[in-house]
Structure formats: structure tokens, C-alpha cells
Amino acid sequence: MTTTLISGGSMDRDDVTWHGYWPAAPTPFTSEGELDEDAWRALLRLYAAQGVHGVLVNGSTGEWFSQSAAERRRVAEIAVSELSGRVPVIVGVTAYTAAEAIGFARHAAEAGADGVLATPPPYVHPGPEDILAFYRQVSSATELPFMVYNWPRGVAVDISAHPGLMSGLADLDNVVAIKDSTGDWLRMLGTVEEVGDRVRVFGSFLHRRGLAVLLELGGDGNIDGGGMGAPFAVPYYEAVAAGDREAARGWVDRYAGLSSRLINPDYSGVYGAPIAQLKAAMAMLAQPGGHVRPPLLPITDPERLDAIGAVLKESGLVEALSGDNADTVSGRAGR
Template identity: 85%
Template sequence: MDRDDVTWHGYWPAAPTPFTADGLLDEESWRALLRLYAAQGVHGVLVNGSTGEWFSQSTGERRRVVEIAVDEVAGRFPVIAGVTAYTPDEAIALARHAAEAGADGLLATPPPYVHPGPDEIVHFYDRLSSATALPFMVYNWPRGVAVDISAHPGLAARLADLDNVVAIKDSTGDWLRMLGTVEAVSDRVRVFGSFLHRRGLAVLMELGGDGNIDGGGMGAPFAVPYYEAVAAHDAAAARAWADRYTALSSRLINPDYSGVFGSPIAQLKAAMRLLGQPGGHVRPPLLPIEDEARLQAIDAVLTESGLKAALGARG
């Protein structure tokens, strides 16, 4: 496989997994969130990723999240299942279930906590990506796993050469390293990275790159039309949408992907509640943001960025 075997592109939410206040998987809210994404015209969705709190779910819950997503989306856009785990066998079992459930592709980081070296990373992905016939997306997430694929010369290219790998999600905090990934492999695999700003637009128009997979997808009213303008080669419209997205994201997320007002997932779910969106509650070890001053600050960002008005106009 290569980049031409899939049509993956554009703006994808890395979906949060809604939990009830009692910590149960909230299946009704999960379906409602997927319907919201469909109404917003997103180009794909990642489930059970970092934002989906895979780390606090049981294996059965992770499987159920995928099953519901495939059923609810019903082919309207790709559903990619996150299968990150501590061992290859765990990840392979999740991958095979996702394939049986009808997912359109798979994604995983290197094993968390382990700090594998380049040869170990290649061996891990070789085993995992070949365990099913589904197209596979490598996820570079140094903040979560303490290994930066883009920091190792030639490693992204080695991973791009694996048979079922068709994409790399590069979420390094070093933007120039992300550009290095685009330069090294975008002719062979699709690259999802940090492109939702004017610098990113220049890269998409001239160098390469395919999309953003964005924690929670709150920016969809700005990001979906941005990518549609990029596809139409309408740079002026894309710049305007990029500026609107940046006015939102830059006040909530730091360059290293930490949250401005709390841990990113707790901050996301607090913001979604303020917007009336079905994000649900976080699950321990995360804690909800309940401080009134921080909630007011988040609410101000949602208002001043124009997101509330944009959602109202679409609603």
C-alpha cells in the first residue's frame, strides 16, 4: 500500500470518549458526538486515540467504542481505530477486532513508557501493521510516549516503507521536524500534522501534507472550510479560515500540546460542556475542571474567537 490506496485528507477530530459522571461509557452521548461530527462535515475521525482516553478504558470498552463508531458513521467518512498498547500482542488483538468490526484503518504510537530505539520501533510497527489487511497510520506522539520518531534520521522513511503503512500523524512539538517528515515521506504516505495556520498553508500549497487530526474537533467550523479551500487552491479563503482557527487554538493549546487552563482532555471536555456538545466527563486519573475562574476564561476564548457565533450560525 501507499498514499494512493486511501483518500485520507482534511480535518479529522481525535474524538473524546464520553463518560458519565459515574465513570461509565456513555454510549448515547458517543453516538450524538459522532452525529455532530457528520453534521459538521469532518473528513474522518480517530477513535480511541490519546484524546479518547484509551489508557483508562478496558479492552471491552475500547472494542465497544469502535463498534459504535462504525455503526453510527455508516461509511460517511473514514473511522480509524487507535490500537496503542504496551505490548505488540495487545495492540494486535485490538487491531484484529477493529478490522472485524469494519473500521477503515488503524493507528498506534510506539509502546508508551518503553522508550524503544529505532530498530525496535520498526519491528513493532512491522508486526502490528501486518496483523490485518487494513491501512495503517503511524502516530508520532513524543509528549505521550517520550520517543520522537522525527528526531531519528531516516526512521520515518523506514516506517513509510512498511507494506500497510499509508500515513503518518506527526505530532512532535518541533514544527521544523514535522516539516522534515513531510519532505521525507509525503510522496509515499499521507502526512497529518500541524497545518492549520498560515505557515501550514504555505507548506500544504507548495511542499506537501494532507491534514490535521485535532484533539476533540471543536475547531471544525473553521477547519473544515479551511481544508476545503486548500483543496480548491483558494489561498485567500484558506488564510481567512486559518486565522479564525488560530484565534481559537492558540489560546487553548500551547506549542508543546499542553493545555493553557488544565490538562488538555479535561480542558476540552470543559469547553465542550460550555458549548453544549456531548463530550461527557473525564475518567480518573484525570480530574474535571471545576474552578469558576478557569471556566470563565475558557468561555471567554470560545466567545472571543467567534466559535460560539459560528456554531450558532450553523445550528
């Protein structure tokens, strides 16, 4: 699946088909801290085999903050080469300045990405006018469809807390989607109500409340850190699209049984930093997540690793994986 680019004029939600369950992909690093290109290709192929509806690379889970500019470009190029024409590939271009973000966006366009995404500049604490000006610059730098990313946990500002700001961003010519990862669920609902008719909204819908919203109010999908829940979340979104409420309830309950035991409502990890926790779990599942890179440290405490392994088993995720893959799960996940 590819995205049709619009030359001139304004885009909206109907100019893309973005929907459903997307992993925000981790970037695999070796134990020595090098970019592991073989593992990265293997992970992308795993996502394609799982039937995910799109992939985000170089987002927060992708540890963009510890990569060099050359590594970020290489990660994007490999993702496009592996997935182009199969599922949409959106490249994260978050940076401290508009000029940096624009450079990454232009590279993504040259590489053949289907779209780009950015948070407001981290650390800066920009106000509403600053945020609107930043997105106006970055989103207009290429003809790629653009996704605004509201990530208060990572950038210390909540776009949804400023009345009218989401609407102003939705009106920008190339903005076709908003990923609203505010920790305030009611604010996320406000985003769906305010702009869901103009742009696609990816938010928190993988629970019973989220199902009710998708069926009655709107919303388009989840972009989930790591995508471990794909065996439950992919069929959930397909059941939602088919209007099969009973099947959707069954799948979303299974997903919630996994996610709620690993991730807190504020998006922090239960047993450690979310990315370190994710990569530890992926290692137990023999998935090519690789190692974290400093400043993050791996989870090594045996009790916490045992707890993560118990969640993987008790949630039914190990059983849901293919027989061959399930047989390779480490001993901790089998306890």
C-alpha cells in the same frame, strides 16, 4: 466513504483518500465514570453533520489508557456503526505490547473500520530498531491501512528525531499515513519532505505557516484533539483543496484565534489537562463530550472556566455555531 482493502502487495498514499480535518474524538463518560453510549452516538452524529473528513477513535483524546479492553472494542463498534460509508473511521490500537495492539487491530478489522493507528509503546522508551520491529508486527497483522502516530508528549520518544526511521516506517507494506505530532515543527516539515510522496502526512498545518506548506511542499491534514474547531477547519481544508488561498487564510486565522489560546506549542493545555479542558469547553457549547475519567480530574476552578468561556466567545466559535446551539451555550461562554 470506505477504504478498499488490498489483499497482498504493498500499499501507499494512493490506496486511501485520507485528507483534511479529522477530530481525535473524546470518549464521553458519565459523571459516575461509565461509558456513555448515547452521548458517544450523538457526538459521532455531530461530527458527520459538521462535515469532518474523517474521525479517529480511541486515540489519546479518547482516553484509551483508562478504558478496559471491552470498552475500547465497544467504542470502535459504535463508531463504525454510526459513520461507516460516510467518513473514514480510524481506530487507535496503541498498547504496551505488540500482541495487545494486534488484538485491537484485528477487532477493528472485524468491526469494519477503515484503518488503524498506533503510537510506539508508551513508557517503554523503545529505540529505532525496537520501533521499526513493533510497527512491522502490528501493521502486518491485518489488511487494514495503517497510520503511524508520532506522539512524543505521550510516549517519551520522538520518531522524527531518528534519521531515516520515518522512511523505514513509510516503506512497511500496510503503512499509508503518518500522524506526526512532534512538538518540533521543523521536524514535522522534515517528515513531509522525506515521506510525503509515499504516505499521507497529518501534522500541524492549521496556521499561516501550515497553509504555505500545504500549498507548496505538501501535507494532507490535521487530526485535532476533540474537533471543536471544525466550523473553521473544515472550510479551511476545503478552500485549500480548491486552491482558494484568500478563503483559506481567513478560515485558518479564525481557527488559530481559538486554538492558540487553548493549546500551547508543546500540546499542553493553557488552563489544565488538554482533555479536561476540551470537555469543559464542549460542555459550555452543549456538545456531548461527557466527563473525564480518573486519573484525569475535571476543571472546576471558576476563573479558569471563565477564561475558557471567554476564548470560545472571543474567537467567534459561539457565533459560528448554529443559532439553536449557540443559544444553549452556558453563561460562562457568554461573558
